[in-house]
Amino acid sequence: xxxxxxxxxxxxxxxxxxxxxxxxxxxxxxxxxxxxxxxxxxxxxxxxxxxxxxxxxxxxxxxxxxxxxxxxxxxxxxxxxxxxxxxxxxxxxxxxxxxxxxxxxxxxxxxxxxxxxxxxxxxxxxxxxxxxxxxxxxxxxxxxxxxxxxxxxxxxxxx
Amino acid sequence: xxxxxxxxxxxxxxxxxxxxxxxxxxxxxxxxxxxxxxxxxxxxxxxxxxxxxxxxxxxxxxxxxxxxxxxxxxxxxxxxxxxxxxxxxxxxxx
Numbered sequence: 001x002x003x004x005x006x007x008x009x010x011x012x013x014x015x016x017x018x019x020x021x022x023x024x025x026x027x028x029x030x031x032x033x034x035x036x037x038x039x040x041x042x043x044x045x046x047x048x049x050x051x052x053x054x055x056x057x058x059x060x061x062x063x064x065x066x067x068x069x070x071x072x073x074x075x076x077x078x079x080x081x082x083x084x085x086x087x088x089x090x091x092x093x094x095x096x097x098x099x100x101x102x103x104x105x106x107x108x109x110x111x112x113x114x115x116x117x118x119x120x121x122x123x124x125x126x127x128x129x130x131x132x133x134x135x136x137x138x139x140x141x142x143x144x145x146x147x148x149x150x151x152x153x154x155x156x157x158x159x
Numbered sequence: 160x161x162x163x164x165x166x167x168x169x170x171x172x173x174x175x176x177x178x179x180x181x182x183x184x185x186x187x188x189x190x191x192x193x194x195x196x197x198x199x200x201x202x203x204x205x206x207x208x209x210x211x212x213x214x215x216x217x218x219x220x221x222x223x224x225x226x227x228x229x230x231x232x233x234x235x236x237x238x239x240x241x242x243x244x245x246x247x248x249x250x251x252x253x
Contacts, residue, residue, distance in 0.1 A: 082223070098219065105215045123211045 004073050005150045011066040012146060018059045019139055025052035026132050033125065038118045049125065056128050057107040060135055064104075067093070067142065073150075093141045095134065103131045160251050161190045162200070167253055169224050170202065177217040178206050178233065187250030188230070199228040203246035209233045 001009075029052045032045055041049075068084050077083040085097035094100050110124050146152075162170075174182045188201030200221070204214075214233040221229045234243050 101219045101223075102212070102215050105219050106212075109211070109215060120211065127212060 001150065001152060004069070005152075008066065008069050008073060008146065008150065009152050011062065011069060012143060015059070015062055015066055015139060018055065018062055019136065022052075022055045022059050022132065023136075025055050026129065028052070029125065029129060033122075033129065035118075035122060035125075038121060052125075053107075053110055053128070056132060056135070057111055059139075060103060060107060063135065063139060063142065070142075070146070088138075088142075091145055093145055094138045099134065100138075103134065106131060160186060161193060161195070162186065166225055170200075170221060171253055173220050173224065174202075174204055174217055177213055177220060178204055182206050183236070184253040185246050185250035186253055187246040191249065191251055199230045200225060201230045201246075202232070203243065203250060204231060204233045205236045205238070206233060207236060209235060 025048070028048045032041075032048060035041065064081070064084075067088050068078050068081065071078045071084045071087050074087075076087045082097060082101075085094065085100050088094045088100075089097050106124075106127055110128065170186075171184060174184055183205040185203040185205075186201065187203055189195045189198035190200055202221075204217075214231060217233075218229055218231040221231065232242055232246065234240065
């Protein structure tokens with residue numbers, strides 16, 4: 001295994017840990033939704049929502065970096081990032097580059113736009129909850145590709 | 160304004176397709192000014208009922224087609240928020 005492939009596996013191991021944290025947050029947020037009155041949320045409930053938002057964002061970001069590392073290893077174009085997404089689409093690691101971009105834009109909007117309208121806040125979290133299964137699925141498909149292409153006994157194989 | 164007729168057509172047709180035929184578009188920010196350089200494409204869109212995922216799809220599609228960063232604000236018709244007033248006072252209707 002070359003050094004770069006070892007780095008890809010390190011990223012995948014980290015991604016696997018992030019996935020477990022995200023799954024935990026998904027379960028916690030599912031218990032909270034729908035939220036009828038945002039004003040009545042307790043600090044621990046705000047913390048649950050914040051953890052989900054951050055874990056969702058970081059999970060996609062780290063998956064993107066891992067996909068880029070795979071494109072580099074396979075000597076495919078890695079800039080602009082759309083080239084990586086189209087390559088991942090071709091490998092069937094992701095369903096659609098557009099869907100990936102829409103989720104990325106959703107997370108950017110959630111992280112950068114100050115929003116206090118309860119209806120919009122609810123839509124943000126509802127859409128992230130709807131998008132999380134896509135990220136989890138793509139992670140699994142990415143892992144399948146890596147197991148086939150870069151044989152390695154990772155922690156995921158023991159699950 | 161610093162947009163080509165083709166770019167304006169792209170913006171209008173994409174916004175109408177994603178946000179709805181009735182969308183009203185205003186270009187504001189630095190691209191209104193001919194003496195400035197670079198900068199994002201700041202767009203203010205008014206629709207009957209703003210929907211988060213439509214806004215996101217529209218922004219992603221515009222960025223892909225224009226190959227430029229786009230800042231898209233979508234508000235209900237006749238919104239009176241500060242950003243709505245700034246965009247409509249300083250902007251150019253497309």
